[in-house]
Amino acid sequence: MVAATTPTVTRAGEPLPDGPPYDVTVIGAGVVGTAIARELARHPLRTALVEATDDIANGTSKANTAILHTGFDAVPGTLEARLVREGQRLLAGYAARTGIPVEPVGALLVAWDREQLDALPGLLAKAERNGHHAARLLDAEETAAREPHLGPGALGALEIPDEAVICPWTTPLAYATQAVRAGVHLHLDCPVRDLAYDDGLHTLTTGRGTLRSRLLINAAGLHADAVDRLLGLDTFTVRPRRGQLIVFDKLARDLVHHILLPVPTAAGKGVLVAPTVFGNVLLGPTAEDIDDKTATESTAEGLALLREKGRRVLPRLLDEEVTAVYAGLRAATGQEDYRITAHPDRGLITVGGIRSTGLTASMAIAAYVVSLLPEAGLDPGEPGELAPLTMPNLGEAGGRPYLDAALIARDPAHGTVVCHCERVTEGEIRDAFASTLPPRSAEGLARRTRAGNGRCQGFHCGAALRARIEEARP
Amino acid sequence: MTTRRERRVDVLVVGAGPAGLAAAAGLAAAGVPDVEVLEREQQAGGIPRHCAHGGFGTRRTGDLGGPAYALHCAAEATMAGATLRTGVTVTGWAGPRTLDATGPGGLERITARAVVLATGARERPRAARLVPGTRPTGVYTTGELQQAVHLHHQHVGTRAVVVGDEPVALAAADTLRTAGVHLVARVTEHPPRPFAAVRQAGGAPLLTRTTVTALTGRPRLTGVRVRHEYGRTTTLACDTVVFTADWIPDHELARRGGLPLDPGTKGPAHDPAYRTREPGVFAVGNLLHGGESAATAAREGRAVTGPVLRHLATGAWPAGGPPLTVTPPLEWIAPNLAGPGGGRFLLRTGRRLTAPLLVVSQDGTPLHRRRLARSVPPGSSFALTAAWLERVAPDGGAVCLRIA
Ligand SMILES: Cc1cc2nc3c(=O)[nH]c(=O)nc-3n(C[C@H](O)[C@H](O)[C@H](O)COP(=O)(O)OP(=O)(O)OC[C@H]3O[C@@H](n4cnc5c(N)ncnc54)[C@H](O)[C@@H]3O)c2cc1C
Numbered sequence: 090m091v092a093a094t095t096p097t098v099t100r101a102g103e104p105l106p107d108g109p110p111y112d113v114t115v116i117g118a119g120v121v122g123t124a125i126a127r128e129l130a131r132h133p134l135r136t137a138l139v140e141a142t143d144d145i146a147n148g149t150s151k152a153n154t155a156i157l158h159t160g161f162d163a164v165p166g167t168l169e170a171r172l173v174r175e176g177q178r179l180l181a182g183y184a185a186r187t188g189i190p191v192e193p194v195g196a197l198l199v200a201w202d203r204e205q206l207d208a209l210p211g212l213l214a215k216a217e218r219n220g221h222h223a224a225r226l227l228d229a230e231e232t233a234a235r236e237p238h239l240g241p242g243a244l245g246a247l248e249i250p251d252e253a254v255i256c257p258w259t260t261p262l263a264y265a266t267q268a269v270r271a272g273v274h275l276h277l278d279c280p281v282r283d284l285a286y287d288d289g290l291h292t293l294t295t296g297r298g299t300l301r302s303r304l305l306i307n308a309a310g311l312h313a314d315a316v317d318r319l320l321g322l323d324t325f326t327v328r329p330r331r332g333q334l335i336v337f338d339k340l341a342r343d344l345v346h347h348i349l350l351p352v353p354t355a356a357g358k359g360v361l362v363a364p365t366v367f368g369n370v371l372l373g374p375t376a377e378d379i380d381d382k383t384a385t386e387s388t389a390e391g392l393a394l395l396r397e398k399g400r401r402v403l404p405r406l407l408d409e410e411v412t413a414v415y416a417g418l419r420a421a422t423g424q425e426d427y428r429i430t431a432h433p434d435r436g437l438i439t440v441g442g443i444r445s446t447g448l449t450a451s452m453a454i455a456a457y458v459v460s461l462l463p464e465a466g467l468d469p470g471e472p473g474e475l476a477p478l479t480m481p482n483l484g485e486a487g488g489r490p491y492l493d494a495a496l497i498a499r500d501p502a503h504g505t506v507v508c509h510c511e512r513v514t515e516g517e518i519r520d521a522f523a524s525t526l527p528p529r530s531a532e533g534l535a536r537r538t539r540a541g542n543g544r545c546q547g548f549h550c551g552a553a554l555r556a557r558i559e560e561a562r563p
Numbered sequence: 564m565t566t567r568r569e570r571r572v573d574v575l576v577v578g579a580g581p582a583g584l585a586a587a588a589g590l591a592a593a594g595v596p597d598v599e600v601l602e603r604e605q606q607a608g609g610i611p612r613h614c615a616h617g618g619f620g621t622r623r624t625g626d627l628g629g630p631a632y633a634l635h636c637a638a639e640a641t642m643a644g645a646t647l648r649t650g651v652t653v654t655g656w657a658g659p660r661t662l663d664a665t666g667p668g669g670l671e672r673i674t675a676r677a678v679v680l681a682t683g684a685r686e687r688p689r690a691a692r693l694v695p696g697t698r699p700t701g702v703y704t705t706g707e708l709q710q711a712v713h714l715h716h717q718h719v720g721t722r723a724v725v726v727g728d729e730p731v732a733l734a735a736a737d738t739l740r741t742a743g744v745h746l747v748a749r750v751t752e753h754p755p756r757p758f759a760a761v762r763q764a765g766g767a768p769l770l771t772r773t774t775v776t777a778l779t780g781r782p783r784l785t786g787v788r789v790r791h792e793y794g795r796t797t798t799l800a801c802d803t804v805v806f807t808a809d810w811i812p813d814h815e816l817a818r819r820g821g822l823p824l825d826p827g828t829k830g831p832a833h834d835p836a837y838r839t840r841e842p843g844v845f846a847v848g849n850l851l852h853g854g855e856s857a858a859t860a861a862r863e864g865r866a867v868t869g870p871v872l873r874h875l876a877t878g879a880w881p882a883g884g885p886p887l888t889v890t891p892p893l894e895w896i897a898p899n900l901a902g903p904g905g906g907r908f909l910l911r912t913g914r915r916l917t918a919p920l921l922v923v924s925q926d927g928t929p930l931h932r933r934r935l936a937r938s939v940p941p942g943s944s945f946a947l948t949a950a951w952l953e954r955v956a957p958d959g960g961a962v963c964l965r966i967a
């Protein structure tokens with residue numbers, strides 16, 4: 090078992106530690122960077138995780154569709170196909186052990202015209218080549234029986250029983266918590282601005298001073314190309330592909346039982362309708378190639394397109410209230426695969442192009458990256474086991490504290506509901522602030538507890554939540 | 564395993580706003596022994612708790628500020644003998660008149676002979692209005708703004724835009740002024756009012772026929788992009804925006820209990836005795852129709868007393884009558900089921916009507932025609948007497964209200 094240490098988490102205004110150089114520094118604390126940090130934490134290495142913003146999972150990792158993919162439709166033989174398949178298995182197991190909400194709802198690829206119907210057997214064969222033998226074809230009648238609220242004209246479907254939905258926020262938070270508890274240093278508010286590599290040692294110039302490290306792992310997501318270029322490497326360019334999504338009210342949840350996928354076309358995976366582990370319904374994402382890596386705004390055109398597609402799939406969904414709208418940027422690099430490469434001459438492993446499956450594949454990516462360490466010139470030593478971790482349950486299907494009589498009897502703070510729409514209790518909010526990685530912002534609190542994320546968007550509790558954040562500020 | 568304390572009461576009121584408290588006060592005063600009000604907030608009173616401005620109160624109390632009115636309503640209920648429990652959330656139904664609740668004292672399952680839902684309404688937030696753009700800080704509804712300023716004394720911002728022109732928009736402007744925030748403009752999709760006898764909000768312009776097309780700025784709001792009906796666009800530089808009105812009833816509990824909603828109000832369909840389609844379940848206040856005044860909500864709370872008493876005495880639940888429906892520009896009518904009882908109806912229009920002729924008919928037969936002597940603006944309701952109700956055939960089709 091890896092011994093627990095006092096967590097080292099630094100943020101704006103605090104000095105960076107000036108001890109000996111790190112063995113490994115991971116740049117970027119998204120789901121990929123935190124998974125890698127967690128995997129590194131198992132080894133006898135001095136590891137740092139540096140993140141430009143004030144929280145982990147603050148980039149693409151906070152704004153995706155939250156599906157634990159099987160990879161049934163991956164291009165067979167690619168690294169992505171392999172890591173998604175392995176990652177799904179690893180993460181499903183980890184989620185069960187750690188209390189990360191997962192709902193195994195299964196997916197239906199619904200065919201709306203002849204051409205799509207004709208494409209289903211080919212997709213079934215592809216799923217089988219990717220090792221998914223549970224997939225099967227449904228006729229129109231069975232499709233309608235499975236999803237009684239589908240719009241008119243569904244001709245049939247391909248069922249992928251193992252597709253699931255997962256909590257996108259608890260996952261990286263669990264990784265980072267375990268990593269930090271096992272001794273990984275986390276430096277927030279710490280953008281890496283420059284890199285120099287001399288004599289086998291990197292000097293990182295950050296917004297908060299310098300750090301030194303023998304090896305670098307570039308997990309900077311949308312900015313992985315820019316970080317590579319700081320070391321004179323220019324092998325790919327990230328072109329963001331924006332995905333806008335609409336979150337519908339929990340009162341819509343009963344309208345849909347599976348993840349409803351469109352039949353993929355040349356234009357991309359298309360717009361899906363999916364339940365979330367929080368009990369809402371998602372509609373999205375769009376796929377727009379854009380140039381601005383900060384352009385996470387929604388657009389009138391994007392929302393109109395989603396509503397038009399959603400009306401076809403599940404007409405009654407459009408009668409329900411909208412709870413939230415958001416957009417995430419996929420790190421597309423012009424190649425239908427990940428770009429994970431060791432550069433021994435530069436003391437670097439680049440983890441780029443983790444576009445639209447990175448949440449699912451995260452643990453397998455981490456294991457693969459650590460397996461590249463010897464090639465990159467670092468002996469990671471023998472791995473140990475990490476102390477187990479149980480995360481607070483944010484899932485609607487698991488037991489929520491406000492419904493737990495025994496918990497409330499022990500700790501009455503769990504009987505006081507603060508966020509009424511999401512039913513988040515005083516106890517959960519208190520615990521989030523006392524956790525290894527406490528929230529710094531209303532958004533951070535929402536990702537740890539759901540508080541403020543509900544249908545009223547703060548009409549009832551927004552000011553009270555902000556008061557807690559302000560109180561907790563050092 | 565969940566263990567719930569099971570209890571029985573005569574009447575369970577859900578929500579201690581002006582409507583729920585008035586119902587509880589009336590029922591307790593009429594001698595119902597066991598009237599219990601559950602309120603999920605720590606203080607009773609509902610929305611007026613954080614309305615620092617005046618304009619509340621009754622003929623007896625005179626003009627009161629919101630918080631004082633909230634205290635007054637709660638005192639009326641408890642003095643009449645109702646049990647008022649705050650910090651207890653009703654979370655769902657376990658049977659037709661059995662509700663589950665969570666509080667620091669544990670989980671409960673309460674069965675009542677009659678249930679009165681009074682869960683209020685909220686303003687639609689930015690996302691529900693599908694306003695595109697960034698997701699910056701500095702975006703409020705009036706409800707959140709008032710709590711930020713009056714309950715938590717938080718810093719809000721420096722320059723604000725208010726979206727909407729209902730009375731609540733003026734309350735938002737007042738709150739911003741109290742907080743020292745400069746009001747840049749108010750924005751409304753509606754055309755200008757004819758004889759702009761409208762209260763000016765601190766001299767800020769009211770941009771009419773104007774829609775918000777996007778929010779800009781990250782992480783803080785930097786502007787509100789607007790478009791005039793005739794195509795002109797501009798960006799109003801500001802760090803704060805308040806989305807006002809555009810009400811949606813807090814109908815979660817009603818829907819989870821299987822109560823049919825009225826398509827216009829999105830509150831539970833109900834008859835003039837505030838009966839929903841579910842035997843023993845009544846509904847009052849803004850849950851029925853969104854943002855009306857506290858006086859209207861309290862009036863409905865008082866008015867439900869008689870029907871609840873009759874139900875407790877006889878157990879009777881007369882079959883519901885046909886629905887009352889409206890055609891545009893009318894947006895909704897409440898009550899919206901025909902049935903016994905009198906009182907008055909509230910209606911809302913989507914655009915200004917000048918001396919409109921209202922026609923009520925059922926299955927092609929006219930029941931009532933009436934010309935209003937005044938003009939009615941969008942965004943505030945107008946009343947119609949219920950005299951024609953007795954002419955409705957109980958087993959006939961839907962009753963239609965339209966403007967001739
Ligand atoms: C719309 C959409 C839907 C998706 N749906 C799914 C799905 O259903 N299932 C699934 O498995 N995947 C899905 N994905 C993909 C998944 O979200 C991504 O693959 C994953 O989040 C990528 O994680 P990351 O850690 O590589 O990147 P990010 O989360 O972007 O993390 C990179 C981090 O690096 C930091 N950083 C960048 N530059 C620097 C620097 N110079 N110094 C310090 N820090 C820096 C950033 O601040 C950021 O926090 C979806 C993606 C999108 C956009």
Ligand SMILES: Cc1cc2nc3c(=O)[nH]c(=O)nc-3n(C[C@H](O)[C@H](O)[C@H](O)COP(=O)(O)OP(=O)(O)OC[C@H]3O[C@@H](n4cnc5c(N)ncnc54)[C@H](O)[C@@H]3O)c2cc1C
Pocket residue numbers: 577578579580581582583584601602603604608609610611614616617618619651652653654681682683684686705706709731734813816847848849850854855856857858860861
């Ligand atoms: C910002 C704002 C300003 C306003 N200004 C004025 C004004 O100046 N003058 C005026 O006359 N009117 C004003 N109004 C309108 C007035 O506040 C309402 O008409 C009135 O409060 C409605 O009363 P109600 O009892 O129907 O609902 P509410 O006052 O909303 O009360 C509903 C109560 O139910 C509780 N509740 C909901 N669900 C549950 C549950 N599941 N379990 C337990 N409790 C629950 C809520 O916490 C709340 O306390 C304003 C409204 C707003 C939003």
